[in-house]
Amino acid sequence: MSKNKNIYCPNPYILAEIMPYGEVYPCSCGWIRGYSFGNIFEQTFDEIWNGERAKEFRRKLYNNDFSLCPGCQNLEILQETKDDEPRLISSPPERILLGLDEFCDVKCIFCRGENYKVNTNLIPKDKEDKLIEILTPWLEHAKYVKTNAVGEVFASKISRDLIKEIAERFPNIKFEIITNGIQCTKANIENLNLTDKISMMTVSLHAYSENIYNKIVKGGNYKKVIENIMYLSSLKKSGKIERFELHFTVTSINYREIPQIIKFCRQIDAKVRFLGLDCSRDLEKLYNKINIQNENHPDYNKLVKLVHSNDFITAKDVIVQGYDYFISLKQNSLYNKLLNLFFKKTN
Numbered sequence: 001m002s003k004n005k006n007i008y009c010p011n012p013y014i015l016a017e018i019m020p021y022g023e024v025y026p027c028s029c030g031w032i033r034g035y036s037f038g039n040i041f042e043q044t045f046d047e048i049w050n051g052e053r054a055k056e057f058r059r060k061l062y063n064n065d066f067s068l069c070p071g072c073q074n075l076e077i078l079q080e081t082k083d084d085e086p087r088l089i090s091s092p093p094e095r096i097l098l099g100l101d102e103f104c105d106v107k108c109i110f111c112r113g114e115n116y117k118v119n120t121n122l123i124p125k126d127k128e129d130k131l132i133e134i135l136t137p138w139l140e141h142a143k144y145v146k147t148n149a150v151g152e153v154f155a156s157k158i159s160r161d162l163i164k165e166i167a168e169r170f171p172n173i174k175f176e177i178i179t180n181g182i183q184c185t186k187a188n189i190e191n192l193n194l195t196d197k198i199s200m201m202t203v204s205l206h207a208y209s210e211n212i213y214n215k216i217v218k219g220g221n222y223k224k225v226i227e228n229i230m231y232l233s234s235l236k237k238s239g240k241i242e243r244f245e246l247h248f249t250v251t252s253i254n255y256r257e258i259p260q261i262i263k264f265c266r267q268i269d270a271k272v273r274f275l276g277l278d279c280s281r282d283l284e285k286l287y288n289k290i291n292i293q294n295e296n297h298p299d300y301n302k303l304v305k306l307v308h309s310n311d312f313i314t315a316k317d318v319i320v321q322g323y324d325y326f327i328s329l330k331q332n333s334l335y336n337k338l339l340n341l342f343f344k345k346t347n
């Protein structure tokens, strides 16, 4: 990639993902292959956020060296800057992702196999009582908190307690909730003091029909999820939630329901995000069986035909992540911004 000083990525200035064991990432851990800025249980806010590893990351990105971002799926976030020198020091991040508890009330087949054991050591025992104090320097300037990308927010006592404390101590913070939807009821939202504080709601629903849902979410409750989605839809339609998305991880089990889920999302005023299957969770055998992204999978061509035969490719309310073939179909939106920026510079 040619050097272009007018492009930079805002993430290492605005986003901190505080993940299992307290590691801090400036972006999705998988995209940056685990490049951590530091650890909240071992270092201070300044040592992490403006430490050597953070500066190195910002320097590289500013010089258009993306070697620390080999899995980036969000090139459209890149922006132009008028800065002549890289900004290595940053003011505190405005968006914090909290993923400190794996506990969940169900087992989705591609997330947790039969023998999956929830790791209860993500927060050191001697730090549990001090969690909110440790997080305070990260939260006091934040505008948004997203939780919980590694477990189920409504089923986790740690996540629920954190949300309540954050809502009380930092009243200006808005929440981005990601959930399987089962316990996302009006009562539970009110109980967590989240009413009027949700900027983004994401519900994972990997099926349109109950039959397919039950094949994927073991121990789930389809009817409850749909009931809660309808409630969230009413909040979205009345302007009480700014953004509303459904997540749909594409496999050979559910791909036939892609057109129905797109239609359903339009009815409920939500965007839909299709996720490619990721094999990082000890899925070996199951992964090969259901990974329809693989060209050698027996259903691969049926999926290709299906996504070509509806408005999947051009729709602005259809987002794709982690699925190379889908992304290549939609690549105009993903890469054009970057190409345009380079094009302008080289001409």
Ligand SMILES: C[S@@+](CC[C@H](N)C(=O)[O-])C[C@H]1O[C@@H](n2cnc3c(N)ncnc32)[C@H](O)[C@@H]1O
Residues within 6 Å of the ligand: 104, 110, 111, 148, 149, 150, 151, 152, 153, 178, 179, 180, 202, 203, 204, 247, 248, 249, 275, 276, 277, 278, 279, 280, 281
């Ligand atoms: C780990 S869950 C945590 C949040 C919440 N429990 C939920 O299900 O939305 C976050 C997202 O990861 C997705 N996910 C889980 N396992 C996956 C896998 N093997 N490949 C791709 N996405 C996966 C889920 O579908 C969900 O949308």
Ligand code: SF4
Residues within 6 Å of the ligand: 009, 010, 011, 012, 026, 027, 028, 031, 032, 066, 068, 069, 071, 072, 073, 074, 075, 077
């Ligand atoms: S370039 Fe991509 S992977 Fe790297 S920080 Fe920005 S969005 Fe994340």
Ligand code: SF4
Residues within 6 Å of the ligand: 104, 105, 106, 107, 108, 111, 112, 150, 151, 152, 179, 180, 204
């Ligand atoms: S609900 Fe979320 S955390 Fe729980 S098993 Fe499913 S994907 Fe994983």
